[in-house]
Amino acid sequence: MKTKSNTNNATHEVTLASLAQTESETRHKWSQADNTKINYKGYVACAARFLDDMVSVWRKRHSETGVCEDDIDTDLLAQAFDNPPNKYSVTALLNFLTQKCFVEQHGKSTGQGIQAAMARMWDKMDGQKYAGNHYHFDKSTGIVTGNPARAPSVKEYIKCINTKSSAKGAAAVRHHADAMRIEDLIKIIEYSKHECSCEELEKSTVSAQELMQMIKYGLARAFFTLGFTLWTRNFELCGLQACNIEWDLQGPALYNVPYFRVHLDGRKGWQSKQGWDGPLESNYYNIYAQPDSPDIDMYTYLPQWIRLLETYTTHSLHRGGAQYRFMFAPIGR
Numbered sequence: 001m002k003t004k005s006n007t008n009n010a011t012h013e014v015t016l017a018s019l020a021q022t023e024s025e026t027r028h029k030w031s032q033a034d035n036t037k038i039n040y041k042g043y044v045a046c047a048a049r050f051l052d053d054m055v056s057v058w059r060k061r062h063s064e065t066g067v068c069e070d071d072i073d074t075d076l077l078a079q080a081f082d083n084p085p086n087k088y089s090v091t092a093l094l095n096f097l098t099q100k101c102f103v104e105q106h107g108k109s110t111g112q113g114i115q116a117a118m119a120r121m122w123d124k125m126d127g128q129k130y131a132g133n134h135y136h137f138d139k140s141t142g143i144v145t146g147n148p149a150r151a152p153s154v155k156e157y158i159k160c161i162n163t164k165s166s167a168k169g170a171a172a173v174r175h176h177a178d179a180m181r182i183e184d185l186i187k188i189i190e191y192s193k194h195e196c197s198c199e200e201l202e203k204s205t206v207s208a209q210e211l212m213q214m215i216k217y218g219l220a221r222a223f224f225t226l227g228f229t230l231w232t233r234n235f236e237l238c239g240l241q242a243c244n245i246e247w248d249l250q251g252p253a254l255y256n257v258p259y260f261r262v263h264l265d266g267r268k269g270w271q272s273k274q275g276w277d278g279p280l281e282s283n284y285y286n287i288y289a290q291p292d293s294p295d296i297d298m299y300t301y302l303p304q305w306i307r308l309l310e311t312y313t314t315h316s317l318h319r320g321g322a323q324y325r326f327m328f329a330p331i332g333r
Contacts, residue, residue: 222305
């Protein structure tokens with residue numbers, strides 16, 4: 001019985017060398033995504049720089065005191081990430097993880113990425129001599145077997161990093177901005193007044209450049225003082241509408257102190273009362289003048305911004321050209 005040959009494919013001579021070359025190229029190209037390769041390369045390079053800096057500091061301290069702390073051999077420590085790995089490889093990796101995840105406060109993804117990158121580096125070192133999930137250091141011979149990035153102490157430390165990153169409430173690591181201090185706000189308002197005074201915001205006839213300055217600094221003063229007074233987040237302030245403010249109110253007799261009221265009902269989590277930032281409920285705020293604290297006086301800056309906004313509305317800016325021509329252009333022009 002004859003078999004039908006495939007005449008569409010060219011016949012190539014297959015050798016062990018060509019197969020090995022193809023296998024090597026395939027592993028290099030498809031073993032990891034390109035972005036992963038770039039990230040791992042960055043982690044390894046960063047670890048090497050960290051080790052160089054740490055060794056330099058320790059050598060300087062050793063030259064000054066004559067004694068290196070913990071009897072560390074800095075020459076051997078400097079080779080911790082080289083081939084072959086040595087007794088300081090695990091220590092150097094743990095120090096690098098500590099720097100990135102606890103000193104610099106990076107999250108668990110950074111810790112996991114560092115471990116994976118270093119593990120792959122040692123997996124590929126000297127063939128696959130150090131590949132695998134087991135690690136052992138023979139103190140008598142100074143020989144390392146297995147992958148230092150998979151040492152029990154490293155695995156345990158990664159668990160610590162994961163636990164720290166999963167902490168909630170007050171123990172959680174915050175990566176968002178800190179609340180603004182009153183000293184910082186006062187400096188910002190003073191700078192704003194220097195660039196555009198309160199009197200300039202009240203001008204009715206201005207140039208286009210002056211108007212841009214008025215809008216920029218008027219909005220900033222209103223926004224900053226409103227957020228500081230109500231102690232709220234920026235995105236919550238962006239949802240504030242004119243219908244949320246009651247103007248020209250007066251307190252009870254005898255004093256009849258004037259104020260206006262702000263109803264903040266778009267607060268984060270106020271409906272479900274969930275989240276680790278605490279339940280933030282809809283609330284009313286009575287805003288009074290603060291003559292003793294003029295730089296945080298929302299009672300002054302918010303109405304000033306509203307007046308400016310009503311004078312130069314988006315409608316007048318958007319349609320102003322056409323309206324001007326119909327209303328004021330000379331006849332025939």
